[in-house]
Amino acid sequence: MTIPPVPYAIDPDNAATVSAEEQQFNDLIAADSRIEPRDWMPDGYRKTLIRQISQHAHSEIIGMQPEGNWITRAPSLKRKAILLAKVQDEAGHGLYLYSAAQTLGISRDLMTEQLIAGKARYSSIFNYPSPTWADMGAIGWLVDGAAICNQVPLCRASYGPYGRAMVRICKEESFHQRQGFEILLELMNGTPAQREMAQDSVNRWYWPALQMFGPPDDDSPNSAQSMAWNIKRFSNDDLRQRFVGMLVPQAEVLGVTLPDPDLRWNEEKGAYDMGEIDWTEFHEVLAGRGPANARRLQRRRDAHDEGQWVREAAAAYAAKQAVKAVA
Amino acid sequence: MRSSRGISHTHVGSLHAPDATLAVRNARDLYTRRNEGVSIWVVPADAITTSDPDAKGAFFESPAGKNYRHASYYTKSEGVKHL
Ligand SMILES: [Fe+2]
């Protein structure tokens, strides 16, 4: 295992060449303070944040699809209302994050273009299909659960607008995970066919959910720099380990089996041992060759095109009203 | 946004809208899905005038070193009640 060298925010051999504004940036990071939009920041910091925040925003937006797919088919009016509220939250999360990214100088239009042109990344998890109602349970429990685990430390990210967006998002996320857990619990208390449907769904979502934490630490080249900049607070593997530790007792309450035969408590390390994650699959899905990549992008593109007349009408109305106001 | 009566408006976030009326509606949808507010103000970003972030040292210099403006500066009265 090779660990990439930690890039220090301050290079002691180069101290003389550090400008006053760069020194101020370094001091703020060292004091675990926050960087705000109009502060000076290194290009790499800005680029890393634009990439991370826009990818995060795209994930929330694309993430509406696997569940939006079930709104019209939810088994009761109550479940329909809950699912609708959850999907609406995800739209909101996308918008908070697009706003945060815009403070770094990228436009909303450019981000949208990058997404629908297939040039931007989003979380690989949303490229899996959701064929059964139990998937609404497994997505809430496992996918939102993993997202929460990832996002809570981001509330302390060094970039102010990002941290503030994450605080708002985290407040809304816990309902997402709980409603999913409840869907699974109800199915597990149901007929044998319902129990089977719940277990099958957990089998399909478990591994992709663990992949949401990103590649293992020794294969995550940008992690060290993100940690030095206080954007990232914990390593991918640490977060994944923490998540599994929380899932095991929850799975017991549900009565579902986590589909990892190598999952067992390791007394010595005080944590669970787990089986190998299929990283080939992860990279395949990320490269656009997952089961639903093409469908997700096409849907997003269609929605954008179908909304064109609404955007145009709203702009035309606003222009007309502005003229009236002047007259 | 005013979160409840008796509290002043505080900034909650940004959004896009073609005009002010739609901005208020979008703000309601985006920022008050859980009863977070009883009143919303929207302001176009270009209508905001700000202090210069590069000059903040000089601009906010006046209160610096004037800790006698805080009650905690006065320590001789320690132990004296209702003071
Ligand atoms: Fe979300």
Ligand SMILES: [Fe+2]
């Ligand atoms: Fe969520």
